[in-house]
Amino acid sequence: MGVEFDKDLVKQSSDRIEKLGLSKSAQIILGDIMEQDYSSADVITVYLLPMSNDKVRPILERQLKKGTRIVAHDFEFSGWTAEKVQHIEDDGEGRSHTLYLYRR
Ligand SMILES: C[S@@+](CC[C@H](N)C(=O)[O-])C[C@H]1O[C@@H](n2cnc3c(N)ncnc32)[C@H](O)[C@@H]1O
Numbered sequence: 113m114g115v116e117f118d119k120d121l122v123k124q125s126s127d128r129i130e131k132l133g134l135s136k137s138a139q140i141i142l143g144d145i146m147e148q149d150y151s152s153a154d155v156i157t158v159y160l161l162p163m164s165n166d167k168v169r170p171i172l173e174r175q176l177k178k179g180t181r182i183v184a185h186d187f188e189f190s191g192w193t194a195e196k197v198q199h200i201e202d203d204g205e206g207r208s209h210t211l212y213l214y215r216r
Pocket of ligand 1: 115116117118121143144145146159160161164
């Protein structure tokens with residue numbers, strides 16, 4: 113389940129999910145990440161700017177069950193210590209990425 117409040121990105125992601133044949137297992141909704149229930153999640157991935165990470169962090173701290181993994185893309189969560197950091201120099205399209213793995 114993905115959450116995004118930009119309509120165009122929701123459409124773009126939904127089209128991609130369909131094209132990849134993943135409609136049965138993946139879905140994007142138009143919504144606010146600050147208003148979701150994450151209590152049943154096993155894995156959360158975020159690609160948010162630091163200010164949004166700071167805003168969603170207390171919600172995740174309140175709701176996530178113990179052991180849930182959180183993967184942050186490019187921007188780490190302040191106040192949390194990553195269990196693993198992985199840098200990808202080139203994703204095949206010339207972009208580099210850093211992934212931060214946290215566990216509650
Ligand atoms: C760093 S950008 C990532 C852009 C895009 N997802 C990508 O993969 O290139 C952060 C994204 O989070 C979305 N976002 C920020 N705050 C949000 C919120 N409260 N609820 C839903 N989406 C939010 C923005 O619309 C933006 O698309």
